[in-house]
Amino acid sequence: MEDPALASMTFLNEVTARYPNALSFAPGRPAEDRFDIQSVHCRLERFCDHLSTDLGYGPAEVRRTLCQYGRTSGIVQHLIARHLEVDEEMRVDPESIVVTVGCQEAMFLALRSLRRDERDVVLAVAPTYVGLTGAARLVDMPVVPVASGTTGVDLADLAAKLHQARERGLHPRACYVVPDFANPSGLRLELETRRELLALAAREGILLLEDNPYGMFHDGSGRLPTLKALDTDRTVVYLGSFAKTVLPGARVGYLVADQRVRDAQGQVGGFAEQLSRIKSMVTVNTSPISQAVIGGALLEADFSLARATSGERQIYQRNLAHVVRGLESRFRRCPDVSWNTPGGGFFIVVNVPFTVDDELLERSGREFGVLWTPMSYFHDGKEGDNQLRLSCSSLSGEQLEEGLNRLATLFADLGVRHVDRDADSMPDCSSVSADITVRSRVVAL
Amino acid sequence: MEDPALASMTFLNEVTARYPNALSFAPGRPAEDRFDIQSVHCRLERFCDHLSTDLGYGPAEVRRTLCQYGRTSGIVQHLIARHLEVDEEMRVDPESIVVTVGCQEAMFLALRSLRRDERDVVLAVAPTYVGLTGAARLVDMPVVPVASGTTGVDLADLAAKLHQARERGLHPRACYVVPDFANPSGLRLELETRRELLALAAREGILLLEDNPYGMFHDGSGRLPTLKALDTDRTVVYLGSFAKTVLPGARVGYLVADQRVRDAQGQVGGFAEQLSRIKSMVTVNTSPISQAVIGGALLEADFSLARATSGERQIYQRNLAHVVRGLESRFRRCPDVSWNTPGGGFFIVVNVPFTVDDELLERSGREFGVLWTPMSYFHDGKEGDNQLRLSCSSLSGEQLEEGLNRLATLFADLGVRHVDRDADSMPDCSSVSADITVRSRVVAL
Numbered sequence: 042m043e044d045p046a047l048a049s050m051t052f053l054n055e056v057t058a059r060y061p062n063a064l065s066f067a068p069g070r071p072a073e074d075r076f077d078i079q080s081v082h083c084r085l086e087r088f089c090d091h092l093s094t095d096l097g098y099g100p101a102e103v104r105r106t107l108c109q110y111g112r113t114s115g116i117v118q119h120l121i122a123r124h125l126e127v128d129e130e131m132r133v134d135p136e137s138i139v140v141t142v143g144c145q146e147a148m149f150l151a152l153r154s155l156r157r158d159e160r161d162v163v164l165a166v167a168p169t170y171v172g173l174t175g176a177a178r179l180v181d182m183p184v185v186p187v188a189s190g191t192t193g194v195d196l197a198d199l200a201a202k203l204h205q206a207r208e209r210g211l212h213p214r215a216c217y218v219v220p221d222f223a224n225p226s227g228l229r230l231e232l233e234t235r236r237e238l239l240a241l242a243a244r245e246g247i248l249l250l251e252d253n254p255y256g257m258f259h260d261g262s263g264r265l266p267t268l269k270a271l272d273t274d275r276t277v278v279y280l281g282s283f284a285k286t287v288l289p290g291a292r293v294g295y296l297v298a299d300q301r302v303r304d305a306q307g308q309v310g311g312f313a314e315q316l317s318r319i320k321s322m323v324t325v326n327t328s329p330i331s332q333a334v335i336g337g338a339l340l341e342a343d344f345s346l347a348r349a350t351s352g353e354r355q356i357y358q359r360n361l362a363h364v365v366r367g368l369e370s371r372f373r374r375c376p377d378v379s380w381n382t383p384g385g386g387f388f389i390v391v392n393v394p395f396t397v398d399d400e401l402l403e404r405s406g407r408e409f410g411v412l413w414t415p416m417s418y419f420h421d422g423k424e425g426d427n428q429l430r431l432s433c434s435s436l437s438g439e440q441l442e443e444g445l446n447r448l449a450t451l452f453a454d455l456g457v458r459h460v461d462r463d464a465d466s467m468p469d470c471s472s473v474s475a476d477i478t479v480r481s482r483v484v485a486l
Numbered sequence: 487m488e489d490p491a492l493a494s495m496t497f498l499n500e501v502t503a504r505y506p507n508a509l510s511f512a513p514g515r516p517a518e519d520r521f522d523i524q525s526v527h528c529r530l531e532r533f534c535d536h537l538s539t540d541l542g543y544g545p546a547e548v549r550r551t552l553c554q555y556g557r558t559s560g561i562v563q564h565l566i567a568r569h570l571e572v573d574e575e576m577r578v579d580p581e582s583i584v585v586t587v588g589c590q591e592a593m594f595l596a597l598r599s600l601r602r603d604e605r606d607v608v609l610a611v612a613p614t615y616v617g618l619t620g621a622a623r624l625v626d627m628p629v630v631p632v633a634s635g636t637t638g639v640d641l642a643d644l645a646a647k648l649h650q651a652r653e654r655g656l657h658p659r660a661c662y663v664v665p666d667f668a669n670p671s672g673l674r675l676e677l678e679t680r681r682e683l684l685a686l687a688a689r690e691g692i693l694l695l696e697d698n699p700y701g702m703f704h705d706g707s708g709r710l711p712t713l714k715a716l717d718t719d720r721t722v723v724y725l726g727s728f729a730k731t732v733l734p735g736a737r738v739g740y741l742v743a744d745q746r747v748r749d750a751q752g753q754v755g756g757f758a759e760q761l762s763r764i765k766s767m768v769t770v771n772t773s774p775i776s777q778a779v780i781g782g783a784l785l786e787a788d789f790s791l792a793r794a795t796s797g798e799r800q801i802y803q804r805n806l807a808h809v810v811r812g813l814e815s816r817f818r819r820c821p822d823v824s825w826n827t828p829g830g831g832f833f834i835v836v837n838v839p840f841t842v843d844d845e846l847l848e849r850s851g852r853e854f855g856v857l858w859t860p861m862s863y864f865h866d867g868k869e870g871d872n873q874l875r876l877s878c879s880s881l882s883g884e885q886l887e888e889g890l891n892r893l894a895t896l897f898a899d900l901g902v903r904h905v906d907r908d909a910d911s912m913p914d915c916s917s918v919s920a921d922i923t924v925r926s927r928v929v930a931l
Binding site: 058073082107109110112113143172178292293319 | 620
């Protein structure tokens with residue numbers, strides 16, 4: 042069981058551990074400023090209070106809810122439903138929610154349930170988050186890439202890919218899309234594109250798997266309605282995450298699956314129920330202690346994570362702007378280096394004139410003290426060889442500045458330096474690549 | 487994605503929720519006497535102290551360890567390794583341990599990693615824990631049942647099944663076995679059987695998947711070495727659980743996988759590393775908050791869960807004896823009702839003269855206020871139609887007594903009453919089935 046997508050997420054985590062002093066633009070980790078062990082305790086208590094005060098549980102029932110085995114679908118669905126109503130104007134029946142071990146398990150369950158035989162395929166807007174391609178590989182479901190174009194999803198390409206797949210006898214089951222500041226492209230779907238995508242999916246009889254980890258982190262211009270909020274035909278399965286909005290360490294995500302499905306016995310039931318049955322054979326249930334921490338946070342925030350994360354939103358917005366300015370000041374006169382300017386989220390994609398792979402990443406960590414993500418991860422190794430992704434979410438302003446310096450030194454070492462020698466056209470690249478002191482200091486770490 | 491094994495574990499959880507006042511002999515839940523929210527807080531703190539005091543972490547590093555994303559393989563492997571040394575005389579490299587979301591994820595990961603193509607099969611001692619058959623179904627891996635016989639595993643049948651499978655072009659990859667007080671049979675492998683099983687597996691080139699949730703809960707006669715402790719050839723992958731020894735609500739289990747494996751690129755590496763890569767696409771990592779609760783409990787117990795759970799062991803031993811005595815007093819003169827007498831664990835199997843299925847279980851909960859588990863769950867629906875499993879782990883003495891009364895009333899309702907009419911041979915059955923007051927009271931719940 043080996044492939045690039047499977048290896049990459051582990052590599053991201055482990056290379057970070059290997060070079061603890063490297064400045065990391067690699068993993069999409071949330072800012073750590075507000076991490077606080079005390080708040081874990083408080084949220085646990087807050088949830089217990091909720092069980093006894095709001096739901097009338099006795100002490101033994103409270104203990105049982107947190108400590109014993111429990112319902113596969115979870116213990117905080119009613120709080121998640123309230124949050125979705127407050128923040129996303131989505132009205133969902135708590136019974137259509139399944140709480141999962143992070144959004145990764147949500148993706149896995151959705152794909153596993155949609156995979157009936159070797160003809161089933163999932164489409165995904167490319168470049169695609171590695172968690173989706175990895176989960177698809179685990180369930181032996183090919184991923185058909187759909188171009189993102191300039192709108193975040195190229196609808197003509199989506200229609201063409203559906204057509205081609207069917208011509209080849211395949212059964213396209215769903216299309217995976219991150220409508221808000223996608224990982225890694227940073228693209229956001231406009232309202233009109235959302236509506237058109239929903240109409241196309243309904244027409245074609247496929248589900249949309251909407252993953253929304255970054256929607257809260259816009260540039261101040263406000264949020265757009267999620268696909269699920271616009272969904273009148275139960276076309277969308279919504280994949281939720283609290284890793285960026287509350288706490289990665291809780292490992293709590295969820296699915297909203299309000300579809301009706303027919304099982305092998307011909308019985309019609311909720312899709313959520315079917316997903317729960319699969320979950321019971323993967324993780325049994327999500328730790329109620331973890332769920333309590335998230336439940337407590339939702340109660341504490343009065344269900345609005347948009348409000349509770351406004352501080353983080355400003356951090357991420359400031360960081361994105363910082364990196365864009367930093368790239369501009371260092372590389373604006375290097376014609377082979379370019380980048381995008383997303384309206385939110387964590388990620389910037391940089392185009393470079395050299396090959397970007399795991400080997401270079403390892404060397405960048407070891408010799409230059411800076412980490413980032415090869416974009417080839419998000420194309421299943423088939424494209425993106427001259428691109429890297431910078432995540433701006435978890436570094437301070439000073440670290441971003443120093444990280445960009447180290448990146449510039451790496452770039453210089455990789456040939457961008459040669460361009461510098463043409464001092465007339467490339468003064469900025471030259472000035473950065475000459476800063477050898479930075480590199481030496483890092484090597485000594 | 488539907489089958490009896492998949493549905494059964496969810497059904498167990500949900501039927502329990504549906505009849506909260508029923509006395510449940512159904513799920514293998516640990517006793518709740520020692521559940522305590524305060525101890526969750528204390529264990530979290532204990533683990534944080536360990537990070538700072540023993541490992542020298544600074545405050546930010548402690549916060550990051552608990553709150554941020556982390557290593558896929560976990561953060562408490564060093565503590566688990568110490569526990570295995572203290573309690574099981576197993577010396578394992580912490581790097582060969584992968585922490586999982588309960589033992590269920592451990593089973594899933596092991597099977598997924600062993601499943602290369604449609605010829606791969608897993609053997610399992612029958613009757614088999616539903617979690618294993620469900621995980622096998624999820625990865626499309628047929629389960630070949632091996633008779634348990636009287637020794638806990640019929641080695642001649644195992645050899646025959648391996649031979650037959652290979653003759654049919656199949657590739658047997660591993661055999662799943664619960665050597666200590668198996669769920670549901672209650673059987674324990676003697677030392678000599680353990681050695682013979684290890685030798686057979688090594689000779690045949692298959693792995694043993696050893697699942698050991700109940701080993702601590704013997705009848706006072708002490709424990710036998712685990713297969714993994716006797717394993718000199720790296721034949722055993724050990725599947726660990728803390729659900730019964732510490733806390734189900736933490737959802738923390740683990741694998742010990744010290745094998746060396748070759749990946750698709752021909753690289754030789756640790757099996758644990760390969761399992762981690764698969765895990766990264768299922769759940770990314772196990773909640774570090776949950777892991778901290780378990781880590782804190784291991785520290786608190788000075789690594790000996792055998793010592794820390796001696797109180798629970800006595801509860802379970804007393805409960806098993808209570809149920810055996812209770813069955814004896816109610817059914818000893820009913821020739822169609824019989825049961826086993828396990829030397830430990832949670833479970834007793836009762837043979838009955840009527841059909842035992844989900845419908846009867848539902849009716850038993852609704853009308854008689856007593857729950858149990860159909861044994862057909864553990865034969866993938868193919869056998870066990872006249873057997874039910876009683877779990878004795880989570881009821882008090884008074885509840886056991888009342889539960890047995892309700893069970894006797896159910897049995898009487900199902901025809902065991904007809905036998906009662908032969909007053910000469912069946913006086914005990916008669917006396918129980920006449921106790922209609924119990925039933926009426928329950929119906930009123």
